[in-house]
């Protein structure tokens with residue numbers, strides 16, 4: 001089992017404090033007022049969350065993936081949207097540190113890691129989600145760079161992102177092999193933000209869309225060329241699937257804690273809910289599945305940290321954990337009666353978030369296909 005380093009354990013302690021002092025107090029308000037959590041970025045940067053996996057040479061903390069998955073779990077206990085938003089912005093910093101030309105990395109990385117600007121990754125379009133290779137956003141080679149035209153939707157952080165890694169097709173009908181990744185500055189001519197995709201309970205993740213009309217990208221803003229971009233995203237997505245699974249564990253863990261505390265205090269028929277055998281079995285069931293999900297997450301994280309192929313392990317972790325979250329958060333809400341629906345508790349937000357978790361970074365059905373392919377090869 002990967003042992004976390006002392007500096008990683010200290011980051012987890014800081015993350016817990018941050019989640020309790022900064023996130024818990026505002027999560028319900030972001031949902032009610034349909035606001036993103038972008039204002040949190042500088043505070044997240046202060047404790048190191050925006051440079052977590054960025055190399056030390058680029059000013060980051062170079063922490064393990066296992067540590068990142070634990071950070072994701074801790075943040076999602078309080079608010080899934082915040083966990084997604086901060087990690088998505090961080091991911092762009094990590095990608096720029098690894099792939100960007102020096103001038104581009106130097107232009108954006110310090111501001112990204114300090115939380116002065118935010119970022120997102122845009123693949124999905126209104127006509128292409130699961131079938132990513134079918135994206136229609138076009139990149140046309142022009143003197144000095146590329147011209148981008150197209151529109152993206154359902155993008156985490158897009159309502160206020162300053163910087164976007166946009167995936168676009170460079171050759172008509174080339175499919176995956178023609179897709180490249182570009183660094184897009186939202187202040188540039190030809191960038192138009194569209195209205196958001198408001199989902200109240202996960203408003204904190206600032207999901208929205210934008211269009212590009214004759215947007216000019218300089219040659220050095222090509223982040224990943226055709227042939228490389230698709231491979232890079234398939235590699236990165238194993239990590240995304242694993243940390244989304246970890247987030248589901250965080251939400252179920254919190255739902256279990258809340259329902260258990262409620263059951264020890266609420267009385268029916270002269271005894272606490274917890275004293276009713278049928279009632280407490282629901283909690284026991286949830287705790288078994290939670291433990292199993294955590295083991296799957298740990299297994300996938302270890303493979304990722306070891307540089308070993310984690311496609312199957314991350315797919316299994318995500319399918320199991322998202323299903324587990326949808327099932328048990330709903331059951332634990334029910335176990336609290338009407339009170340489970342109260343905004344004083346995070347369960348309504350967590351239940352909606354579990355649905356989102358089943359779609360982002362590969363829907364359950366796409367992952368089942370991935371797992372079935374491995375069975376065929378065995």
Ligand SMILES: Cc1cc2nc3c(=O)[nH]c(=O)nc-3n(C[C@H](O)[C@H](O)[C@H](O)COP(=O)(O)OP(=O)(O)OC[C@H]3O[C@@H](n4cnc5c(N)ncnc54)[C@H](O)[C@@H]3O)c2cc1C
Nearest residue numbers: 121122123124129130154155156207356359360361363365
């Ligand atoms: C809150 C939120 C945030 C998001 N953030 C981002 C982001 O930051 N960046 C980004 O690029 N995208 C993002 N997405 C988009 C997400 O990746 C897509 O929703 C996902 O890829 C599924 O695509 P789709 O919604 O177009 O569904 P579709 O691809 O239209 O699929 C619809 C349903 O059919 C199922 N299905 C599709 N094909 C098959 C098949 N062959 N066999 C069986 N079932 C199938 C799918 O599993 C799904 O249940 C976000 C989505 C949400 C909801």
